[in-house]
Every structure is written in structure tokens, then in C-alpha cells.
Amino acid sequence: MSIQAINVRNQFRGKVKAIIDGPVVSEVDVETPAGIVTSVITTRSVRDLGLEPGVEVVALVKATEVSIAKI
Amino acid sequence: MSIQAINVRNQFRGKVKAIIDGPVVSEVDVETPAGIVTSVITTRSVRDLGLEPGVEVVALVKATEVSIAKI
Amino acid sequence: MSIQAINVRNQFRGKVKAIIDGPVVSEVDVETPAGIVTSVITTRSVRDLGLEPGVEVVALVKATEVSIAKI
Amino acid sequence: MSIQAINVRNQFRGKVKAIIDGPVVSEVDVETPAGIVTSVITTRSVRDLGLEPGVEVVALVKATEVSIAKI
């Protein structure tokens, strides 16, 4: 199933830089123009998507998940 | 209370660009070097933090909230 | 940008049944074979995606967001 | 403590089909009329709830956690 568009407002294109494998979840670090974006997803998804360093991906974040801090 | 450091791996510094006010939650758009990052937070937080266009903030996203898509 | 695949393990295909509009976020009810799946997304996304009753969509849920209760 | 009702709008009843154990979090796959629903919860919760294949459960998802994609 190909997805045309998604409601997720925050999308960061980049390439997988590194993956730390775990038995259930894995950390996927994506190199983007905004810097490294880190994601934790199931290890099964890492395999199903064929993720490995160099693969082009989009990191997606729903707006309700974004917090704001003052500096 | 001042926070020294937070576990949230994904941090995007920027300036508030626009706020869409609602009775309970508001949308806060932050202009960052990575583009606009959109957040939905409580309207009470918008007031408590004194957010308005131009204010410097950091948008924070926990790694477990980031999804990965292949393009 | 068309997405080939996404890590989000839980995907429920269906048709938009109803939308409750708000100034910042809206509720989108999707009729799926599993029953109604309810989503709250930004009202801007509702417009950008052209959502209205009858439109075919997929409701997506990250595995880390699913809780389990015993009955 | 028995819970009478919960605000979580999306509830999928089913039976645990499989569990992938990890040291901190585990993946719990629930067979529901909607297909397999996958959850990642703490391994301590898996033990506290006595989850194992065949146990009847409800998978719960808060509406703010559901994304919508167009296909």
C-alpha cells in the first residue's frame, strides 16, 4: 500500500546513519538537515522496512507529541 | 525550577512564528533551521510560558514518538 | 512525496465517517472493519488532506502507543 | 482496583497471540477481529498482568495518538 499523504505535520527527510539493535526495539539515527533525529521503533519494523545505514527515510512526528521549552 | 538537561534526544531550537489559539489547546509553529516544527500544547501553557511570535524556544520530541517511513 | 512503507505496525483502513471541527484540532472518525477508530489531528491537516466523509484513509498507530488491559 | 470505564476511545478486544520478550520492554501481539494489533509495553507489565498466548485482553489507543494517511 502506497501512502499519498499523511497528517503528520513534522517530517524530516534524511538518511539512516546508525542503528542500535535490540531484541524488541531498536534505535534508528537519521541524519537530516536539522541534525540527527533519533527514533525508537520495533526491531521487526527495522527488518520489514530494510533499514540500514544509507537508506533514505522520513522521520515523522505528530504535532501533539512536540513539547515546547523556553531557553 | 531551571532544568539542566533533559533526556529528550530530539531538540529543535527556533523562534515562534505563529500561534493558532484554541479554547483548550493551541498550535505553535516554530521556525527552525530544519523548517517549521508544529506543536500542539495546552493554551494554558502558551500563556504560562508567555509564547508569542519571536520568542526563542526549543521544540522537544521523545525518540519513542518518532516514526520512520521509506520514500 | 509518496511514502512506500512506514514502520507503524498498526494500520486500519477505512472511510472517514464523521469529522468534528475545532479551531485547532479536529476529531476524525474512521469506519473500519474493526469498528470506528477515532483520531484527533490538527484542523490544518484535515484541510491539507482534504478529509471529508467518504474519503478512504488509513488510521496509523505506533506500537509504543498501545496499552494492554486485562478483562 | 477495578476500572469501570476509560476515556480511551479506541479499544480492540482479542487474545494474546505472541510475545517477544526483552529485558526492558516486550512486544505483545494481540489477535483481534481487526487483525493483529501490536503493542510495546514494559516487560514488568507483561509479568504483572500474567500475559501469555491465549489470554484475553483489550488493546487501548488514545485518540490523540492516531495518525491519518490518505491512500
Added chain:
Amino acid sequence: MSIQAINVRNQFRGKVKAIIDGPVVSEVDVETPAGIVTSVITTRSVRDLGLEPGVEVVALVKATEVSIAKI
């Protein structure tokens, strides 16, 4: 459907102190021994659960949603 137990590790019992109503989501403030716990849920859930000041509730938070900051 009565729920016996839920995997959600963080549970704060208390009484509803105030509700700020919105068209789609509402803010529910719960007075607990730990102080006020604030929740944003759909306004339909507020009605379905019959929430109003004084009602006894439990505020629930999945462990994967908790961030940690150093002070």
C-alpha cells in the same frame, strides 16, 4: 466492559477539580496527593464518562510517555 488491570504503570488516583471544555478536546484537572495532574482528552469522552468536578478518577500514563530531566 470492566477492566481488571491495565499495563499502564503510572496511576494517580484523585478527584476531578476542574474541566475546561472545548469543541473537540477538553482539559481535565485531577487533584491527587501528588498535586494537580492535567489531562487533555476528547470532549466526547468527558461526556461518556460523566466527568465533572468531584468525580473520582485515575489518571494513567504509559511509561514510554514519561521524560526525565535533571535539575
Added chain:
Amino acid sequence: MSIQAINVRNQFRGKVKAIIDGPVVSEVDVETPAGIVTSVITTRSVRDLGLEPGVEVVALVKATEVSIAKI
């Protein structure tokens, strides 16, 4: 970068009581006046923040992540 204030409404101060280490994510149990608050964060964050039993922290929860149940 020191953070002055954060929008996250729910803040529980306490001390780290125990940490269960995993290869990707770890469980951090925080002793607070509200009881134990359990968090799952990346193991890299545990190291970067220098978390260990006795360290003073704040557990933070966004209001949109809090569910409400009736008892």
C-alpha cells in the same frame, strides 16, 4: 543549554530509585511524593544524563498523554 521553563504541565520531582538497563531503552524508576513514577527512555539518555540511583530528577508528562479512567 539550560531550560528555563517547559510547557509540560505534569512534573514530578524525585530521586532515581532503580534503573533496569537494556541495550536500547532502559526503565528508570523515580521515587516521588506521588509514589514511584516509571519511565522508559533510551539507554543513551540514561548515560548522557548520568542517571543512577539517588540522582535528583523531574519526571515530565505532556497533558495529551494522560488518560482518565473511572473507578
